[in-house]
Amino acid sequence: MKKLNLINAVRLLLIAINHHIGSGDDAHAIADNEHAGFVxxxxxxxxxxxxxxxxxxxxxxxxxxxxxxxxxxxxxxxxxxxxxxxxxxxxxxxxxxxxxxxxxxxxxxxxxxxxxxxxxxxxxxxxxxxxxKQSVVLWSGNASAINQTLSFADLYTKYRYLRVYVTVPDGAKECRIFDMSSVSYNVSNLWNNDGTPAESHYELTLEGNASKDGYIIRNNHRFDMATDGSLKSVNNGLLQVTQIEGVV
Known part of the structure; x- marks a missing residue:
């Protein structure tokens, strides 16, 4: 093995260092699953x-x-x-x-x-x-009175449509999805739990307020029908609005 004197060894080391510095992406191997390296x-x-x-x-x-x-x-x-x-x-x-x-x-x-x-x-x-689909709860509670205002947590105009959850007198929950083409909605033609037509016809109308951050209950009636289709009686406030969601 040929020995270098100190001066020549330093010169060769300096050349190697200068060649390495700034030599680009090929100076070191890229790291992988098995080897350490550069990024x-x-x-x-x-x-x-x-x-x-x-x-x-x-x-x-x-x-x-x-x-x-x-x-x-x-x-x-x-x-x-x-x-x-x-x-x-x-x-x-x-x-x-x-x-x-x-x-x-x-x-x-x-x-x-x-x-x-x-x-x-x-x-x-x-x-x-x-x-x-994602939804935001705009209002929750228990409302049924005509002219009662449901104040929302946000403007309903920001959402594509609404989900309205309603509880009927027998306790069953009905979810109706409404588009935003109108601010007046109806829930009607509810059915019995066994899928047969109900003898009562419920109607619920929600109207958007002027500031577009809530709804007002304008109509909440139950129409009791006779077997021959004639109207027997009309009752108010039997549908309970429990939650309204805005769907993004």
Whole structure:
């Protein structure tokens, strides 16, 4: 073995160091499941995404072809029907990447959609985007009096439609879902628990107030019918409104 004097050894070490510094991405191996190493730009993005930092995607990106990660952007390809606005996109892979779940949320409205892919068993999985409906309790209590005001926790105009929970005199709960095309609603034609037509016909009308943050009970009647279809009697305030939810 040839020995170097101290001066030459230092010079060779300096050359090696200078060659290494600034040599770029090839200076060190990238870390993997078995070896320690340096972090690639892609790994850096993934680490930041685990802390809530999402990667911005370009317009026209195909959501169904994304790798596992956390993203955001707008005007995606192959996303839900309404692709306007900003979307937050989470892509999770399982096992050998033949199974994945894509979870997207429209930032402005909070609407959520799920897409599942399971190779080899796709015929048993619903195709396309499935909406995950979310609701907010706007009001809860027990109200039945005509002209009684139900004050909401938020403006009902922010929601796509409402769920109204009503208790009938026998204790059964009835949930009716109403769209937001009108501020006046009716609950009628309630049925007996065994599915047969009731001999009584209930009507409940809720009218939006001027500030759009509540409803007023304008009508709450029960019409008792005879077997021949004629009206026997009319009673007031028998339906109890117990909860109203706004659906995002």
């Amino acid at each position: 690639s730009p892609q790994m850096y993005t993934q680490i930041r995404s685990s802390n809530g930092k999402r990667q911005l995607l370009s317009v026209g990106t195909d959501v169904l072809k994304l790798e596992a990660g956390r993203y955001w952007g707008y005007q995606f390809k192959n996303i839900v029907n309404d692709s306007s606005g900003v979307f937050l996109v989470d892509v999770d892979y399982l096992g050998d990447n033949s199974k994945k779940v894509i979870d997207v949320v429209q930032s402005a409205t909070g609407q959520r959609y799920i897409y599942s892919q399971h190779n080899g068993a796709q015929e048993s999985i619903p195709k396309g985007w499935r909406e995950s």
